[in-house]
Every structure is written in structure tokens, then in C-alpha cells.
Amino acid sequence: xxxxxxxxxxxxxxxxxxxxxxxxxxxxxxxxxxxxxxxxxxxxxxxxxxxxxxxxxxxxxxxxxxxxxxxxxxxxxxxxxxxxxxxxxxxxxxxxxxxxxxxxxxxxxxxxxxxxxxxxxxxxxxxxxxxxxxxxxxxxxxxxxxxxxxxxxxxxxxxxxxxxxxxxxxxxxxxxxxxxxxxxxxxxxxxxxxxxxxxxxxxxxxxxxxxxxxxxxxxxxxxxxxxxxxxxxxxxxxxxxxxxxxxxxxxxxxxxxxxxxxxxxxxxxxxxxxxxxxxxxxxxxxxxxxxxxxxxxxxxxxxxxxxxxxxxxxxxxxxxxxxxxxxxxxxxxxxxxxxxxxxxxxxxxxxxxxxxxxxxxxxxxxxxxxxxxxxxxxxxxxxxxxxxxxxxxxxxxxxxxxxxxxxxxxxxxxxxxxxxxxxxxxxxxxxxxxxxxxxxxxxxxxxxxxxxxxxxxxxxxxxxxx
Amino acid sequence: xxxxxxxxxxxxxxxxxxxxxxxxxxxxxxxxxxxxxxxxxxxxxxxxxxxxxxxxxxxxxxxxxxxxxxxxxxxxxxxxxxxxxxxxxxxxxxxxxxxxxxxxxxxxxxxxxxxxxxxxxxxxxxxxxxxxxxxxxxxxxxxxxxxxxxxxxxxxxxxxxxxxxxxxxxxxxxxxxxxxxxxxxxxxxxxxxxxxxxxxxxxxxxxxxxxxxxxxxxxxxxxxxxxxxxxxxxxxxxxxxxxxxxxxxxxxxxxxxxxxxxxxxxxxxxxxxxxxxxxxxxxxxxxxxxxxxxxxxxxxxxxxxxxxxxxxxxxxxxxxxxxx
Numbered sequence: 178x179x180x181x182x183x184x185x186x187x188x189x190x191x192x193x194x195x196x197x198x199x200x201x202x203x204x205x206x207x208x209x210x211x212x213x214x215x216x217x218x219x220x221x222x223x224x225x226x227x228x229x230x231x232x233x234x235x236x237x238x239x240x241x242x243x244x245x246x247x248x249x250x251x252x253x254x255x256x257x258x259x260x261x262x263x264x265x266x267x268x269x270x271x272x273x274x275x276x277x278x279x280x281x282x283x284x285x286x287x288x289x290x291x292x293x294x295x296x297x298x299x300x301x302x303x304x305x306x307x308x309x310x311x312x313x314x315x316x317x318x319x320x321x322x323x324x325x326x327x328x329x330x331x332x333x334x335x336x337x338x339x340x341x342x343x344x345x346x347x348x349x350x351x352x353x354x355x356x357x358x359x360x361x362x363x364x365x366x367x368x369x370x371x372x373x374x375x376x377x378x379x380x381x382x383x384x385x386x387x388x389x390x391x392x393x394x395x396x397x398x399x400x401x402x403x404x405x406x407x408x409x410x411x412x413x414x415x416x417x418x419x420x421x422x423x424x425x426x427x428x429x430x431x432x433x434x435x436x437x438x439x440x441x442x443x444x445x446x447x448x449x450x451x452x453x454x455x456x457x458x459x460x461x462x463x464x465x466x467x468x469x470x471x472x473x474x475x476x477x478x479x480x481x482x483x484x485x486x487x488x489x490x491x492x493x494x495x496x497x498x499x500x501x502x503x504x505x506x507x508x509x510x511x512x513x514x515x516x517x518x519x520x521x522x523x524x525x526x527x528x529x530x531x532x533x534x535x536x537x538x539x540x541x542x543x544x545x546x547x548x549x550x551x552x553x554x555x556x557x558x559x560x561x562x563x564x565x566x567x568x569x570x571x572x573x574x575x576x577x578x579x580x581x582x583x584x585x586x587x588x589x590x591x592x593x594x595x596x597x598x599x600x601x602x603x604x605x606x607x608x609x610x611x612x613x614x615x616x617x618x619x620x621x622x623x624x625x626x627x628x629x630x631x632x633x634x635x636x637x638x639x640x641x642x643x
Numbered sequence: 644x645x646x647x648x649x650x651x652x653x654x655x656x657x658x659x660x661x662x663x664x665x666x667x668x669x670x671x672x673x674x675x676x677x678x679x680x681x682x683x684x685x686x687x688x689x690x691x692x693x694x695x696x697x698x699x700x701x702x703x704x705x706x707x708x709x710x711x712x713x714x715x716x717x718x719x720x721x722x723x724x725x726x727x728x729x730x731x732x733x734x735x736x737x738x739x740x741x742x743x744x745x746x747x748x749x750x751x752x753x754x755x756x757x758x759x760x761x762x763x764x765x766x767x768x769x770x771x772x773x774x775x776x777x778x779x780x781x782x783x784x785x786x787x788x789x790x791x792x793x794x795x796x797x798x799x800x801x802x803x804x805x806x807x808x809x810x811x812x813x814x815x816x817x818x819x820x821x822x823x824x825x826x827x828x829x830x831x832x833x834x835x836x837x838x839x840x841x842x843x844x845x846x847x848x849x850x851x852x853x854x855x856x857x858x859x860x861x862x863x864x865x866x867x868x869x870x871x872x873x874x875x876x877x878x879x880x881x882x883x884x885x886x887x888x889x890x891x892x893x894x895x896x897x898x899x900x901x902x903x904x905x906x907x908x909x910x911x912x913x914x915x916x917x918x919x920x921x922x923x924x925x926x927x928x929x930x931x932x933x934x935x936x937x938x939x940x941x942x943x944x945x946x947x948x949x950x951x952x953x954x955x956x957x958x959x960x961x962x963x964x965x966x967x
Contacts, residue, residue: 354773467897468916469913
């Protein structure tokens with residue numbers, strides 16, 4: 178069965194690839210003709226070619242999509258047999274231009290199903306590796322009880338699980354296995370941590386020579402605006418821009434994206450039709466290049482862009498914008514790019530909730546929003562807590578979104594103030610010329626993140642909250 | 644009151660218990676069929692509303708991708724026009740031709756793939772070895788080292804960048820006479836280890852039953868042979884997830900390559916994309932069509948990766964929860 182299926186799969190794959198190339202070729206050919214066409218009569222057949230190519234491409238992508246699901250389900254049969262799923266995907270694969278091979282695999286499936294009905298492995302086989310013994314027993318008429326003879330614990334064959342493996346005790350070779358990691362961690366993780374904290378207490382650290390003018394606490398007072406520095410005003414930007422911007426992002430993006438992701442996840446979980454495809458669509462923002470999509474957002478929010486056109490405004494959102502106007506596209510972009518991961522976590526949490534809770538709520542005729550707030554959210558609280566804390570930490574470290582959108586620390590390019598700077602942006606900006614201040618900012622960030630991580634540890638110790 | 648109590652039935656619609664409490668039942672007086680009908684109607688309405696909500700949000704999620712592709716096929720005059728079009732009036736495939744001439748895509752791609760392959764290989768090797776030691780071998784100090792490793796996960800990466808920059812410079816990989824090899828080393832070596840992946844793989848290794856190890860011992864296999872012949876094949880899904888996430892991380896990495904390379908020829912794809920200016924020198928305006936064509940060229944490989952490895956990516960992300 179498996180071997181035959183593999184043949185089907187390879188045939189399908191080759192077919193889809195041919196479709197892919199044919200479709201792409203037709204689109205290219207048609208569009209070249211289209212761009213050369215001078216009259217309406219010439220344009221029509223060219224447009225037809227493009228259309229045909231697009232249809233071929235669409236079929237091929239559908240085939241790819243279903244092929245992957247089809248294969249997965251087929252291979253999963255061995256572990257967990259579910260004929261309904263296989264049948265569903267078999268039908269869909271047939272529809273999507275997989276006619277001959279899908280029919281073949283469906284026939285194959287029937288054959289296989291028959292065989293399985295005879296020698297279907299029981300759960301105990303997988304666990305204990307041997308046939309489950311048929312226990313003696315029956316109904317005792319006199320005492321009116323069901324009698325079942327069960328082996329005592331000591332006779333169980335699978336108790337080897339708990340055996341200590343003596344051969345591996347105090348194995349000095351363990352250090353050999355660990356050696357590469359320990360060296361790398363020491364050089365690139367532990368030493369930098371200590372060194373950065375050290376630099377944050379030095380005055381005018383020069384990274385090229387490693388020299389400095391003695392120890393001081395002033396770096397922290399400079400960046401936190403407690404004392405003014407006479408020369409080099411750059412330290413002041415930390416309090417003026419980096420902290421407020423970062424705080425704003427933390428306060429706005431975390432709740433908005435979490436609530437949105439929760440709603441989407443609940444909605445996705447409650448539907449059946451198109452669920453898988455929609456789930457994939459909502460995951461798409463995760464598999465993108467942060468810089469590339471930031472640039473797309475800056476085109477969307479351009480002065481002549483689609484947003485201004487749709488809403489009949491002429492707001493300057495990106496280049497040359499006011500600080501808080503420019504926050505709007507930034508927040509939207511961060512929310513857009515951060516929901517996929519949250520939806521994924523929430524969905525896996527939702528799928529783990531026992532259906533009985535919802536049946537009980539249905540019997541009590543609880544309204545939907547009450548089911549959401551009284552059943553779903555409390556039962557999902559471990560995932561919500563995890564998401565909240567990781568996204569808080571992530572929001573404190575926002576950086577690439579700013580680079581992608583604004584191509585610099587501010588909305589006015591190099592001339593203006595770095596009014597879109599975040600804490601991390603501040604660290605990278607000052608790395609070269611202002612190493613001590615950058616180190617102090619990094620330590621500041623470290624302390625905040627440490628506090629949040631500590632919070633996570635505390636919260637996870639107190640078990641779930643319902 | 645006396646009149647009411649003499650009634651033969653109680654009107655549940657409005658039962659007065661005392662002056663303060665009013666008990667009313669909404670469904671009183673309705674037949675079972677009527678209740679069922681209202682339930683069906685509410686269910687249909689809720690389903691429709693759910694789909695409307697999901698489709699609206701899905702449109703918003705997909706829109707930037709759509710706009711990226713559409714803009715990449717437009718003329719710049721059309722992009723800057725006061726009337727925006729949802730499909731290009733003239734399809735400009737020449738934008739792509741132009742971008743591949745101006746934007747050194749192949750070079751950046753080559754750099755990114757070299758860095759991705761070698762940093763992934765190094766990470767896989769160190770991760771497999773360390774995870775095996777933590778999961779299977781027993782030696783004094785193992786748990787202490789593991790605890791220290793776990794604690795380093797709390798340190799934000801930004802904390803390390805400053806000192807790592809200095810460290811890499813002291814290795815002689817930076818500076819004016821930086822060669823291509825130096826640049827690659829500076830981008831690869833610091834990322835040869837990931838505590839999180841060690842943790843992930845250790846959990847996976849721990850699930851592999853002890854009997855296999857004992858059986859291998861009985862057959863006279865060494866730890867080393869057991870690791871590569873049994874453990875690694877069994878943990879293949881996790882290793883594939885790690886590989887893909889690492890590749891995606893390299894594809895997305897921006898800060899570190901930007902810092903440690905002097906020559907823009909040595910940089911990675913994100914740096915190339917952001918630093919390339921698609922400005923028409925004569926007109927002095929940004930050519931958004933070219934810019935978007937370049938972003939499409941950068942995004943498409945990731946999408947292809949996603950189409951083919953959807954299962955591993957979604958599973959790996961679900962467990963790892965980090966990018967790169």
C-alpha cells in the first residue's frame with residue numbers, strides 16, 4: 178500500500194510540476210504578446226493565453242496544497258486510521274485535476290481497508306509490543322457480579338521502563354559531547370553578558386581599543402535624563418523618544434493583537450468549511466521577510482497610497498509624518514505581523530479543551546458571549562498567559578518593523594530627530610560612537626525583560642486560574 | 644393576592660414571589676418546535692456572522708501581499724496617480740527585468756544561502772551533541788549546566804550584540820581589509836549554538852524509550868553509534884523544524900549582518916533589500932514599482948518553503964514560538 182501510494186504521489190507531483198511550468202510559460206508568453214499588442218484584435222488572444230496560464234497555475238497550486246494534505250493523511254493512516262478524512266481528501270484530490278491517480282489510490286485504499294479490518298493492531302500492541310492477553314472471566318450468577326481475571330502488577334511484562342541504566346552513570350564522556358556548546362555559549366553568551374554590564378559602568382568606552390576613562394554611574398543618569406550631558410545630546414533621545422515610543426507600542430499592540438488573535442482563533446475553531454485554508458491564510462504573515470513587508474506597508478500608507486485614496490484623506494503617514502501619526506501604520510504593521518503566532522498557539526489550546534464543557538453550557542442554555550468569557554477564556558488561560566508574556570517581551574524589543582517602514586530612526590530621514598526610535602533602535606544607533614550609553618540602555622532593557630520573565634515563572638508556578 | 648392563588652394554573656410568564664423579586668421565564672408559553680426553530684435561526688445567523696468576520700479579517704491579512712504584487716506590476720505614474728487602481732492598466736513585467744539588473748539578487752541570495760547552510764549545520768551538530776548529553780548520559784554537574792543554559796534564555800539578544808561585535812572584531816573578522824570569508828565567519832560562528840533548540844531536542848530525545856538504548860547496549864553499540872543510528876533518525880521531524888526555522892531566521896536577519904560587514908557585497912538579502920535605493924535620479928522620486936518587484940523576489944522563496952514544509956513550519960513554530 179505504502180509503496181503504491183508513493184508511486185501515485187510521485188506521478189501527481191510530476192504532473193503538478195508540469196502544470197506549474199506550463200502555466201508560468203503561458204502567462205509569460207501571453208503577457209509578452211499583450212505588451213507588444215497594438216490593436217484590440219491582437220490583445221484578445223494574448224489575454225486568453227494569460228487567463229489560461231493563470232487557470233493552470235491555480236489548478237497546480239490547488240493540487241500542491243491538496244497533495245500535501247493527501248499525503249499527510251495517507252501516511253498518518255498507519256498510526257491513526259480515520260477513513261473519513263482519507264475519503265474526503267481523496268474526493269477533493271479527484272476534483273483538483275488528480276483524477277486518474279486519485280481513483281487509483283482510492284481503489285488501493287479499499288483494498289487496504291479490507292486487509293486492515295482483519296489485522297488491525299490494537300492499542301495495546303503499540304504500547305507493549307505483544308498481543309494483549311484475553312483475560313478469563315464472565316458473569317457470576319450466584320453473586321450477580323461480573324468477574325474479570327486480571328494479572329497482578331508484578332507479572333506485567335512492560336515494567337522494564339523504570340530500570341536505571343547503570344552503564345550511563347557518571348559518564349565523563351558527557352562533557353565531551355557538551356564541549357562545543359559550552360565553548361560557544363561561554364564566548365558568545367556568558368562573556369558578552371558580563372562584558373556589557375561592565376561597559377555600561379565605564380565612561381567613554383572605545384570598542385576598537387578597549388580603553389575607557391574609569392568607572393561611573395553617569396551612563397544611566399544620562400540616558401534616563403537625570404543629568405544633562407553638555408556635549409553630545411544624543412543621550413537625551415532615550416527619554417524623549419525611545420522610552421515613550423516603546424511603551425506606547427507595548428501598551429497598544431499587545432492587548433489589541435492578543436484579543437484579535439483570540440477572537441479569530443475562536444471563530445476558526447467553530448467553523449468546519451474551509452477551516453484548514455483559512456488557518457493557512459492567517460499564518461501567512463509569519464513566513465515573510467519583516468523588512469520586505471514593512472516596505473509594502475510604507476507603500477500602502479504612502480501620501481498617494483491606497484489608504485489615503487480609500488478614506489479620502491491626505492494624511493502624511495510615513496515620510497515627514499508627525500510622531501504620533503506615524504505610530505498608526507507602525508502599530509498596524511506590528512499587529513498584522515504578530516497575530517499568526519498567537520492564533521496558532523490559541524488554536525492548539527482550543528483544540529485541547531474538552532467538548533463536555535461546551536455541552537454542559539449548551540444544556541444550561543448559556544449565551545455565546547458568556548460561553549466565551551466563562552468557559553473558553555478561563556480554560557485557555559495558560560496559553561493566554563504565555564502569549565501575553567512573550568508578546569510583552571517581544572514588544573519591548575521592537576526594531577525591524579521601524580527599519581522596514583521608515584528606513585531610519587525617524588520620519589524625516591537623517592535631517593530630523595530620531596522620533597520613531599525604540600529602545601533597541603537606540604542601542605544599535607549608539608553602538609559605534611556611544612558604546613557606554615548603548616550598553617546602559619541594553620542593561621535597562623535586560624532588567625525589564627528579566628522582570629517579565631520572573632513574572633512568567635511566578636505565574637506558571639501558581640497553576641492555571643479557573 | 645387571593646384572586647390569583649385561586650387560579651387553576653400558574654402563569655410562569657410573570658410569577659410574583661414577593662414584592663422585590665420578579666421571576667420571568669423567556670421561553671414560557673412557547674412550544675418545543677418554536678424553541679428549536681429559533682435555535683436553528685440563531686445558529687445559522689451566528690455561522691454567517693462568523694464567516695463574515697473571518698473573511699473580512701482574512702482579506703485584511705492578504706491585502707498587503709496582493710498590493711505588493713499589484714504594485715510591482717504597475718508603472719510608477721500609475722502608482723503615484725491620485726486615482727488608485729486595483730489592477731494594473733498596463734502589466735509591467737519589465738519591472739522585474741529592471742530589478743534583477745539593478746538589485747544584485749543572486750549575490751545576496753548566494754550570501755544568504757551560504758550563511759544559512761553553514762550556521763544551520765553548525766547549530767544542528769552542537770545541538771544534537773548537547774541534547775544527547777543532557778537527555779541520555781549521566782555525569783556530575785549535568786543538571787547544574789543545564790540550569791545555567793536555561794537561564795541564558797532570559798538574556799535578550801540585544802544585550803549580546805555589543806560585546807559580540809567587540810569579540811568578532813578581536814578575532815580579526817572585521818575591519819577595512821575584511822574578506823568574503825571573514826564576513827561569512829562573522830555572520831555564521833556566533834550563531835552556531837542555540838540554547839532553545841538544545842532544550843527542544845532534549846525534550847524530544849527524552850521521549851525515546853529507554854529500551855532502545857538498552858537494546859543498543861546489549862548489541863554492543865557505543866553511545867556515539869546509538870546517537871547517530873537511532874536517536875537522530877527518530878528525532879528527524881524536530882531536526883527538520885529546527886533547520887527550516889534557522890533558514891527563515893537567516894533570511895530575516897538584518898541587524899547583525901548590517902553591523903559586521905563593511906562591503907555591501909557581503910550582506911544578506913534583507914540588508915540588500917533595505918539599502919538598495921530604487922530612486923529615479925532624473926525625477927528624484929522613489930520607483931515603487933521596482934521596490935515592490937524586489938520585495939516580491941525576496942518574499943517568494945519563503946512562500947515556496949512554506950508551501951512545501953507547511954507541516955514542519957507550523958509544528959515547529961507552535962513548539963518553539965520564536966523566529967530564527
